[in-house]
Amino acid sequence: xxGLSITVMIVKVLIVFAGVMIGVMAMTLAERRISAFxxxxxxxxxxxxxxxxxxxxxxxxxxxKEDIIPTAAVKPIYILAxxxxxxxxLMTFAVIPFGQTVTLFGKQIALQVADVNIxxxxxxxxxSVGVYGLxxxxxxxxxxxxxxxxxxxxxxxISYELAMGxxxxxxxxxxxxxxxxxxxxxxxxxxxxxxxxxxxxxxxxFLIAVYAETNRLPFDMTEAEQELVxxxxxxxxxxxxxxxxxxxxxxxxxxxALTVTLxxxxxxxxxxxxxxxxxxxxxxxxxxxxxKTAFFLFLFIWVRWTFPRFRYDQLMRLGWKVLLPLALLxxxxxxxxxxxxx
Amino acid sequence: MATIxxxxxxxxxxxxxxxALVKGLMVTIRHIFKKKVTIQYPDEKHIPPEGYRGxxxxxxxxxxxxxxxxxxxxxxxxxxxxIHIVPDASPWEEGKERYPVRFDIDLLRCIYxxxxxxxxxxxxxxxxxxxxxxxxTRESFLIDKDGLLEVYEMxxxxxxxxxxxxxxx
Amino acid sequence: MLHSxxxxxxxxxxxxxxxxxxxxxxxxxxxxxxxxxxFSLAIMYLLLEAYxxxxxxxxxxxxxxxxxxxxxxxxxxxxxxxxxPKLIQLQKAASLFLVxxxxxxxxxxxxxxxxxLHQAEVISTVGSARALGTALFTDYLLPFxxxxxxxxVALIGxxxxxxxxx
Numbered sequence: 005x006x007g008l009s010i011t012v013m014i015v016k017v018l019i020v021f022a023g024v025m026i027g028v029m030a031m032t033l034a035e036r037r038i039s040a041f042x043x044x045x046x047x048x049x050x051x052x053x054x055x056x057x058x059x060x061x062x063x064x065x066x067x068x069k070e071d072i073i074p075t076a077a078v079k080p081i082y083i084l085a086x087x088x089x090x091x092x093x094l095m096t097f098a099v100i101p102f103g104q105t106v107t108l109f110g111k112q113i114a115l116q117v118a119d120v121n122i123x124x125x126x127x128x129x130x131x132s133v134g135v136y137g138l139x140x141x142x143x144x145x146x147x148x149x150x151x152x153x154x155x156x157x158x159x160x161x162i163s164y165e166l167a168m169g170x171x172x173x174x175x176x177x178x179x180x181x182x183x184x185x186x187x188x189x190x191x192x193x194x195x196x197x198x199x200x201x202x203x204x205x206x207x208x209x210f211l212i213a214v215y216a217e218t219n220r221l222p223f224d225m226t227e228a229e230q231e232l233v234x235x236x237x238x239x240x241x242x243x244x245x246x247x248x249x250x251x252x253x254x255x256x257x258x259x260x261a262l263t264v265t266l267x268x269x270x271x272x273x274x275x276x277x278x279x280x281x282x283x284x285x286x287x288x289x290x291x292x293x294x295x296k297t298a299f300f301l302f303l304f305i306w307v308r309w310t311f312p313r314f315r316y317d318q319l320m321r322l323g324w325k326v327l328l329p330l331a332l333l334x335x336x337x338x339x340x341x342x343x344x345x346x
Numbered sequence: 347m348a349t350i351x352x353x354x355x356x357x358x359x360x361x362x363x364x365x366a367l368v369k370g371l372m373v374t375i376r377h378i379f380k381k382k383v384t385i386q387y388p389d390e391k392h393i394p395p396e397g398y399r400g401x402x403x404x405x406x407x408x409x410x411x412x413x414x415x416x417x418x419x420x421x422x423x424x425x426x427x428x429i430h431i432v433p434d435a436s437p438w439e440e441g442k443e444r445y446p447v448r449f450d451i452d453l454l455r456c457i458y459x460x461x462x463x464x465x466x467x468x469x470x471x472x473x474x475x476x477x478x479x480x481x482x483t484r485e486s487f488l489i490d491k492d493g494l495l496e497v498y499e500m501x502x503x504x505x506x507x508x509x510x511x512x513x514x515x
Numbered sequence: 516m517l518h519s520x521x522x523x524x525x526x527x528x529x530x531x532x533x534x535x536x537x538x539x540x541x542x543x544x545x546x547x548x549x550x551x552x553x554f555s556l557a558i559m560y561l562l563l564e565a566y567x568x569x570x571x572x573x574x575x576x577x578x579x580x581x582x583x584x585x586x587x588x589x590x591x592x593x594x595x596x597x598x599x600p601k602l603i604q605l606q607k608a609a610s611l612f613l614v615x616x617x618x619x620x621x622x623x624x625x626x627x628x629x630x631x632l633h634q635a636e637v638i639s640t641v642g643s644a645r646a647l648g649t650a651l652f653t654d655y656l657l658p659f660x661x662x663x664x665x666x667x668v669a670l671i672g673x674x675x676x677x678x679x680x681x
Contacts (some may be wrong), residue, residue: 042374046384081543122644125570132578137552139582143589144542151589158586162579182644206365311367312373
């Protein structure tokens with residue numbers, strides 16, 4: 005590793021980190037504004053032009069709030085839990101390729117923080133670790149609503165991880181690799197070469213499972229404010245509370261980016277050969293990726309403010325009795341087609 | 347008579363749920379582009395409809411005489427006893443011989459029922475459309491005769507908020 | 516240099532947390548420390564360039580099994596330090612026996628084992644997803660299928676137990 009490549013590495017890490025954090029800020033505002041529009045309201049529009057500085061105002065407010073630790077809480081874990089949630093959430097984006105390889109200063113630079121040859125498993129591993137934050141936050145608060153939220157989340161996340169993983173398996177089979185770059189590369193070329201056209205069922209299963217994994221409505225059993233007050237973060241306040249939300253939005257961004265990478269060709273623009281365009285093609289590919297990810301982030305908000313919450317038993321039934329068999333069936337069909345057409 | 351309730355049997359299409367979900371999504375996306383109902387209060391103000399019962403006023407004749415004859419019908423009709431009148435002989439030549447020297451209303455006690463308006467035989471007391479008269483002290487909510495006449499000046503021509511909006515434009 | 520530093524850090528963390536798992540009296544702390552042990556083990560795998568194994572370690576053990584453990588501990592609510600029942604003599608003897616066997620096994624590996632097996636170059640060829648899959652479905656097909664049968668039996672047993680209570 006020479007000096008230049010280390011510099012490039014650090015710059016890439018900073019860009020991705022800043023990108024995700026800005027995305028989180030934008031999402032908190034977008035969520036409030038879009039939900040307001042959907043309810044014929046205006047939403048926050050006072051801080052800065054059109055309210056775009058609202059996230060900063062929110063951040064200042066969170067910092068100023070009193071940080072309360074309940075007497076009955078298990079202090080070390082109570083303090084650790086938000087960090088355990090946000091660290092995996094910020095780490096996952098590292099393996100997602102957000103643009104094609106560009107040549108800069110005579111060097112090939114892959115627009116991806118870490119090119120791991122088991123990229124997709126890395127993401128699944130980290131999302132599965134993220135459960136600890138929720139469970140331990142719920143348990144360490146030593147209060148009934150957070151505990152219930154924590155228990156629900158652990159059961160829910162494990163159940164839907166299976167469906168999500170199996171839906172991704174069919175994509176992995178098509179690409180023949182666990183590397184996200186290869187999965188993107190496999191989707192390039194023709195008009196209908198994106199996996200959404202080849203694997204519509206897997207896409208549907210994956211999308212539903214992703215909503216459960218990120219604890220978003222209609223699967224936000226862990227929060228369920230009407231029945232659990234606030235779920236796992238009921239007892240939290242101040243910056244710790246906001247860390248839960250930052251983690252949620254960071255997870256959403258990664259989930260949207262992963263959906264794009266697996267099913268919508270990543271940074272690919274159909275019928276355009278980005279590689280032949282050189283550096284300009286690189287910028288174009290990053291923009292394509294950002295637009296696609298933004299659409300899925302919008303879908304997250306859109307779905308949240310449209311559908312009611314599932315009941316807990318319905319959630320489990322959907323996960324185990326519908327999505328899991330469908331995902332297995334999809335794998336069998338994919339395998340059969342691959343064998344017969346090979 | 348017993349009614350036979352026919353339970354709805356979902357078809358296969360219904361059981362897929364996806365068409366229904368898409369339908370729901372379409373409803374919300376339509377609302378994004380609809381006109382918003384929010385009135386951004388200090389910048390734009392809600393214009394109350396005709397007959398709104400807000401701040402009181404005391405009406406005057408064109409020549410400046412107070413219509414009120416201090417009969418105290420309004421004070422008697424008032425369910426919250428917030429009107430206090432001190433009558434005296436009228437200083438004007440024409441018209442009725444009584445007039446109020448003092449006419450005080452405790453706006454914090456008033457429930458804006460409009461009974462005073464209905465009880466008044468001279469159409470002297472009226473409730474106007476002014477609804478935003480917040481202040482910091484209790485004393486500022488004790489409105490006297492001059493204050494009530496001032497409200498009359500503010501609201502006699504046209505809707506107070508409509509005029510305010512025109513002035514701003 | 517970087518590798519050996521990382522190795523020593525993760526080794527110390529692993530041993531310390533593993534020891535703390537056993538010594539901690541709070542079941543939840545033990546569970547969290549066990550997760551930490553798995554993580555440092557995963558770092559070990561990473562240093563050996565066995566990425567697939569490292570991720571599986573986190574995914575399966577830390578991400579799924581330990582969450583279920585924690586789930587059970589939380590449901591049983593064993594936060595209060597309870598007086599440990601006195602270990603039965605037989606248990607003590609059994610644990611001592613196991614420790615001796617374990618140490619003997621490690622010594623045997625150090626003395627008689629081939630050293631080249633533990634080099635990163637070899638492990639990266641053995642530990643990749645492709646190599647692991649090929650090995651599982653050719654050389655070790657019978658043990659693999661036997662393990663899957665075992666899981667099936669366990670699954671049926673669970674369903675039976677759960678259904679009987681209803």
